[in-house]
Amino acid sequence: EIVLTQSPGTLSLSPGERATLSCRASQSVSSSSLAWYQQKPGQAPRLLIYGASIRATGIPDRFSGSGSGTDFTLTISRLEPEDFAVYYCQQYGSSPLFTFGPGTKVDIK
Amino acid sequence: EVQLVESGGGLIQPGGSLRLSCAASGFTFSKYAMSWVRQAPGKGLEWVSGISTTGGSTFYADSVKGRFTISRDNSKNSLYLRINSLRAEDAALYYCAKWSRYDGNSDFFDYWGQGALVTVSS
Numbered sequence: 001e002i003v004l005t006q007s008p009g010t011l012s013l014s015p016g017e018r019a020t021l022s023c024r025a026s027q028s029v030s031s032s033s034l035a036w037y038q039q040k041p042g043q044a045p046r047l048l049i050y051g052a053s054i055r056a057t058g059i060p061d062r063f064s065g066s067g068s069g070t071d072f073t074l075t076i077s078r079l080e081p082e083d084f085a086v087y088y089c090q091q092y093g094s095s096p097l098f099t100f101g102p103g104t105k106v107d108i109k
Numbered sequence: 110e111v112q113l114v115e116s117g118g119g120l121i122q123p124g125g126s127l128r129l130s131c132a133a134s135g136f137t138f139s140k141y142a143m144s145w146v147r148q149a150p151g152k153g154l155e156w157v158s159g160i161s162t163t164g165g166s167t168f169y170a171d172s173v174k175g176r177f178t179i180s181r182d183n184s185k186n187s188l189y190l191r192i193n194s195l196r197a198e199d200a201a202l203y204y205c206a207k208w209s210r211y212d213g214n215s216d217f218f219d220y221w222g223q224g225a226l227v228t229v230s231s
Contacts, residue, residue, distance in 0.1 A: 035217040037154075044204055044221035045146075045154065051215040088154055092216035096170045098144070098156035 002026055002093050004101035012109040019076040021104045023089035028069045033092040036065055036074045039103075040085045048087075049074065076106075084108050111135040113205045113222035120228045125195050129225050131188040131205030136220075139163075139183040142208040144218060145190050147201035155201075158190060159208060173199075192227070200229040 003026040013019055023034070031052040037045040047056040049065035052072055062077040076083055089101040117129040129145070144159040158179040159168040167179050178191040188205055203225050206218035 030214065032212060032215040035215075037218075039154075044223055045218070046221075047217060047219045050217040050219075051211055054211070054215075056219060090154075090217065096156060097159055097168045098146075098216070100154040100156065103153050 001095060002029060002091055002099055004089055004091055004099055006087075006089060006101040006104045008104060009102075010105045010107060012107055013079055014109045015079050015081055017079050019074075019079055019083070019106055021074040021076075021087055021106070023067075023072040023074070023101050025070045025072075025091060029091050029093065031068045031072075034065075034067070034072050035090045035092075037088045037090065038083075038085045039088065045088065079106070111207065111220045113207065113220060115203065115205050115222045115225035118203065118225035118227050120230060121195050122231050123195055123197060123229055125229075126191070126193045127195070127227065129190040129192070129203055129205075129227075131222055133186045133188065133205075133207070136207070138181075138186040142210075143181060143188045144206045144208045145179065145188075146204045146206050146218065146221075147199075148204065148224070149198075149201040152201075157203070160188070195227075195229050197229050200227055202226050 005024045007022045034052040036049040039045045053065045064075045086103045086105045088103045091099045112134045114132045145157045160179045164181050176194045180189045205222040207220040209219045210216050
């Protein structure tokens, strides 16, 4: 079973700053199987990135994804007020079919 | 506009059963696999179950295997999750999610419902 670890657990930043979120897999995964989601309080998750680096429809270009093997990164180039939320990485694999990381909370400093 | 609307949640006693439903609209339901993802209060996301376009293949997390049954009715654009032998740890918000695939091997959930809340208590 592949385990995803996200760091940091909480990231405290100010609007306009750059956010760098990490997702590490316990073993190498295909880049195409890595996705990122954003979840705000009281809302369903929203797909941001799939295939490690492909932005989903309607996602602003300040969001970018990168990485390969066991290390993946979600970068928000300049934080907007609406970007303060929890971010999850997700991997598609064998068993279980889908695995989520524990999440990184980006809050206002 | 894609819409996924869950229903059927509620307060259930331990050991009890319920069926969650998800009504889909805004896309060709029969062409997409679907999944259920749950989130316990204050916790992260946990994939629970998935089903192929025809319903011929079903998939489960080990934590629910043998107790949960996923199904779909393409004529009604609906997804279901039957939950039996409810445990305290099954209490969560259950999301219905559209399962999409890109380029043959990139799988993800591109649309989510607002969730159905399942509370387990005697």
